[in-house]
Amino acid sequence: MQVSCAFPTALDTPDKIAVAERIGYQRAWIYDTPQQSPDVWMSLALAAERTERIGIGPGVLVPSLRHPMVNAAATATLCDLAPGRVAVSFGTGFTGRRAMGYGAITWAFMDAYIRAYQGLLRGEVVEWEGARMQMLHPDGHAPKRPVEVPILISALGPKGNAVTKKLGDGLFSTLVVPDFAGDYSWSAYLAWGTVLDDEESDDSEHARAAGGPGWALSLHGAMEFGGPDAVRELPGGDQWLQVVQRRPEGERHLAVHSQHCVGLNDADNAAWDAGGNVTLRDVTVSGDRAQVRDKLEQLRAAGITEIVYQPCGPDIDRELERFYDVASDLTDAGKVDA
Template sequence: MEVSCAFPTALDSPDHIALAEELGYARAWVYDTPQQSPDVWMTLALAAARTERIGLGPGVLVPSLRHPMVNAAATATLAALAPGRVAVSFGTGFTGRRAMGYRAITWSFMEAYVRAYRGLLRGEVVEWEGARMRMLHPDGHAPARPVDVPVLIGALGPKGHRVARELGDGLYVTLQLPEFATEYSWVPYLVWGTVLDAGEATDTEHARHAAGPGWALAYHGAYEFGGPAAVRELPGGAEWLAVVERTPAQERHLAVHRGHCVELGEADQAAWRAGGHRMLRDVTMTGTRAQLRERLAEVAAKGVTEIVFQPTGPDVRGELERFLDAATA
């Protein structure tokens, strides 16, 4: 199983990607979350200029945020800057849409979008929004078509599974691992967490900073997919809701996603203090080195071919080093 990393796109992400290459990570994925991040394509271009080997790609692009021609042109640009190192993943939009108050896009839209996007990269004339178009880039403005870049699809259910099987080169997974993952030859699995020292409790400052942002996704996801009732079933869920529900309903998504994948928001901190940290090992890839090796073997048996670790907290180098050491021991 390959060991890759991910970063919630930030101004220092290119430097962190260069560090990941130095340490030996296979690939670096960065998020398409414009409501809280710099532009994903600019960040990847800077990373391409600072690296030589590591794979690069957005994980995941949200189709509704850009015209397919824009993403096709950006993909071609990155492929020219980092030849042979680029892969692109698409998703329906968790943070990338819900944090702005939208629901996820439909799978019919995803299917049409990926078909148009892939057709453009092949140099074909495609139809989008009632108009026919193709990439017209002359020599020196983009690589010659076709631009051959692997495309992965983030899917958890049957509709996404069908689109991924038909249009994708692999399955990009986070939050949970579907049973159909074993049907794919390339399955990156995005995880959060940290390597604990022997005897280290789940409520230490290290655990809170390094694994807390990933742990908080359990509350964000429960609220978005199951509503308040689902959150109340979690340790500290009532305390989390009490903070979130102070925000007017029409802006509540702003409170839910504050600090998403980066730091603990006010609601997340309330849940942590109320004992929510007790489920840290259950909802993140957190444990001792030996425990993590067991967990990684379990997900590999379920179809994962590439573990994708997102470090958080003040010591990015330390978290990258500890996880890679545990994963490759």
Template sequence: MDVSVAFPTALSSPDDIALAEELGYARAWVYDTPQQSPDVWMTLALAAERTERIGLGPGVLVPTLRHPMTNAAATATLAALAPGRVAVAFGTGFTGRRAMGYRAISWSFMDAYIRAYRALLAGEVVEWEGAQMQMLHPEGHAPARPVEVPILVGALGPKGDAVARELGDGLFVTLAQPGFMTSYSWVPYLAWGTVLDDGEAPDSGHAQEAAGPGWALAYHGAYEFGGPDAVRDLPGGPEWMDVVERTPESRRHLAVHVGHCVHLNDADRAAWDAGGHAMLREATLSGTRGEVRERLDQLGEQGVTEIVFQPCGSDTRRELERFLDATA
């Protein structure tokens, strides 16, 4: 299993990616969440300039945020800056859309978008929104077409599986492990958590800072996919909903997603303090070194070929080193 890293795109991400390369991580993925992050392509370009070996890519791009020509041109630029190191993953949009009040995009749109994007990189003329277009970059403005980069698709259900099989080179997975993972040869799995010291409590200050943001996804995801009742069934869920419902309904998505994958927001802290931390091991890849190693073995048996670890908290080096040690 390859060991890679992910970052919720920040101004520090290029330096963090350089650190991940120094430590030996295989690939670095960064998020496409413009409502809380700097531009994903600018960040990757800076990382390309500061690294030599580590793989680079957006994980995941949300198609409705950019015209397919824009993403194709950005992909070609990164491929020129980091030859042989680029991969691109697409998803229907969790925080990248829901934090702005939108639902996920349809799989029919994803299918059409990836087809257009692939054809543009191949140098073909494509039709998009009723217009004919082609990458016209002269020499020195982009690599010659075709620009070949592997494409992964983030999918959990049958519609996404069908798109990934036909148009993707692999399956990008997070939050759950679909049974069809085993039929793919490349399956990065994005996970959050931390390596705990022997005897360290799941509500320690370190656990809250380093694994809390990933643990909070259980509440964010339950709210977005199951609604308030699904959240209230979780430990600390009623307290979480009490905080969220203080915000007017039209802006409630802002209260849910603030701090997403970075730090606990007010609702998350209320759930944590009410006992929600008890499900830290269940909701994240957290535990002692041996427990994390055992979980990784299980994921490998389920079809994961690349673990993608997102560190959280103030000590990125410490979290990266401890996780890498647990994978050895």
């Protein structure tokens, strides 16, 4: 199993990707979340200039945020800056859409979008929104077509699986491991959590800062996919809802997604303080070294070929090092001195 990392794109993300390269991570994915992040492509270009080996790419692109020509041109540019190191993944938009009040895009739209994007990178004339178009970049303006880049697709259900099988080079999943994860030779899984010290409690300040943002996704996901009743079933869920429901109904998604994947917002802190932290080890890859290693073994047994770890907290470098020290035992690549 390859050991990769992910970052909710921030101003220092290119530097953090360079740190991840020194530690030994195989790939770094960064989020396409413009409502809370700087531009994903600008950040990747800076990362390309500051690294030499590590794979890089957006994880995941949300098609509705950009015209397929824009993503195709950006992909070609990044492939020129980091030849042989680029991969791209697409998703229907959890944070990238729901944090702005929209629902997920349809799989029919995803299918059409990726087909147009792939056709553009091959140099073909494609049709999009009723118009015929082609990448017309002269020499020196983009690499010659075709531009070869592997594509992963984030899918959890049968519709997404069907699109991934038709158009993708692999699967990108998170939150739950789909039954079909083992059907792909490249099956990446995005996870959060922290390596706790022996005897460290689940409600330590380190656990809150480094494991809490991933833990909070159980509440955010329950609200988005199951509504208030699903949240109430979780420890601390009532306290979480009380904070979220202070906002007008049409703005509650703003309260849900504030600090998403970065820190704990007011609702998350209320749930944590009410005892919600008891599920930390259940909903994230958190625990002592042996427990984290067991969780990774379970993911590998389920068909995951690439663990994608997103560190959190005030000391990202330390979280990257601690996780890699445990996870590198599961890869033939071994450890690289930082």
